[in-house]
Amino acid sequence: MQLLQTLCRIPAPSGEEAALTRFILDYVRQHGPAWRQPPLVVHDEARFQDCVLLVFGQPRTAVFAHLDSIGFTVRYGRELVPIGGPETETGYRLVGCDSQGDIACTLTVNEETEALGYEFSRDIERGTSLTFACEFRETETTVQSCYLDNRLGVWNALRLAETLEHGIIAFSCWEEHGGGSVPYLARYIYDTYGVRQALISDITWVTEGVQLGAGCVISLRDSLIPRRGYVERIRRIAEASGVPHQLEVEGEGGSDAKDLQRSDMPWDWCFVGAPEDGVHSPNELIDKHDIASMLQLYQVLLREL
Missing domain, CATH: 2.40.30.40 (Peptidase M42, domain 2)
Incomplete structure (x- = not known):
């Protein structure tokens, strides 16, 4: 959890993601050469501002994780x-x-x-x-801190990168305050690599139907509705894998997926992430079992999709 704690302590509210972007670039430079498939790092401030793309092998799926916080x-x-x-x-x-x-x-x-x-x-x-102010608290079973949304999504993407052979990781900006970076990232990914399916590495809520400790969440819908055929593929892969997971159905909330769904490109997407209690507070709480299942499920999905 040391990496997660470090990520939570870096201030990066919407519009000021630059410090976290620098950390990501330094982290990849330091650790990337030892990963199974060292990535191509795409970071061009003129075209992508503070966003970063990591491209691995021959990608079929893109993982979007937003850097910013409230x-x-x-x-x-x-x-x-x-x-x-x-x-x-x-x-x-x-x-x-x-x-x-x-x-x-x-x-x-x-x-x-x-x-x-x-x-x-x-x-x-x-x-x-x-x-x-960040007060990172860890027990045997939980972690609690501000900004687990979405530093855990970023943590998940960086840990996924260690073993990823084929795929794209897109670190986006401004998600918490309306989005805006995903359209140009999605266009570049679609035009350059022909990739048009995505997973959203983000954090969702504990509700009456989603509990801490019961596994990573596959969202069937929030305020937006993904294409059911794509979500069913993900459900079948998840069920066959045996990785603990939950299904979510909500009528509100959103993520980087909103820019994918409203684009003029035929992107498929699904939100897959751990649930947390105390959302958008200094005391966000996540169960370590859900963290583990999130990473495991992403590793399976990036191989199978």
């Missing part, structure tokens, strides 16, 4: 504007940095207006991004 932007005075949809509670610890130095402040929520603000020894420069 957070807050300092507005005027001591106001905050949310990035994405963070949970808000007075007293949450926030961190950041502006030209005057490091910041460690607390979130405030007005009980009447629900307006967001902060308490700190000085005014923070407008436009500064703040993120939850």
